[in-house]
Amino acid sequence: MEQFTSELRLGDVIDDHCVKCRRVTNHSIVSLVEGKAAKVRCRTCYHDHDYRNELAPPSKKDLKKQDLFKEVLSSVVPSEDTGENSSEDPVASASESASEELASDETLADEAAPVTPAKKPKTRSKRA
Numbered sequence: 001m002e003q004f005t006s007e008l009r010l011g012d013v014i015d016d017h018c019v020k021c022r023r024v025t026n027h028s029i030v031s032l033v034e035g036k037a038a039k040v041r042c043r044t045c046y047h048d049h050d051y052r053n054e055l056a057p058p059s060k061k062d063l064k065k066q067d068l069f070k071e072v073l074s075s076v077v078p079s080e081d082t083g084e085n086s087s088e089d090p091v092a093s094a095s096e097s098a099s100e101e102l103a104s105d106e107t108l109a110d111e112a113a114p115v116t117p118a119k120k121p122k123t124r125s126k127r128a
Helices: 060-075 083-087 090-111
Strands: 013-018 023-033 036-042 048-050
Antiparallel strands (some): 023 036
């Protein structure tokens, strides 16, 4: 009986994310460091790259979003709470302001009646 060895060897086929193909494909091991794959070659496009453990690199959009988010968080300074505001419930104050806005919208709707354009009388064009 032959036993299965989990040792990686040069030329073994493993799955990895190919940057050029932009998907997980079969790769051949090109270089080993301390018994682990260091460099691999895509068997579809023959592109050599570092072994990525089947993980896709983060997109440039995600990196930009992350940087912007960190920038916004660093610019936000926590405001100091006064004794009056800390005792109030923020949910209750938010609901009060929402009800005030709704009431003001209703009064504006009552004051502004819908305007309909005046109809022009129909005229017949004279035929020559």
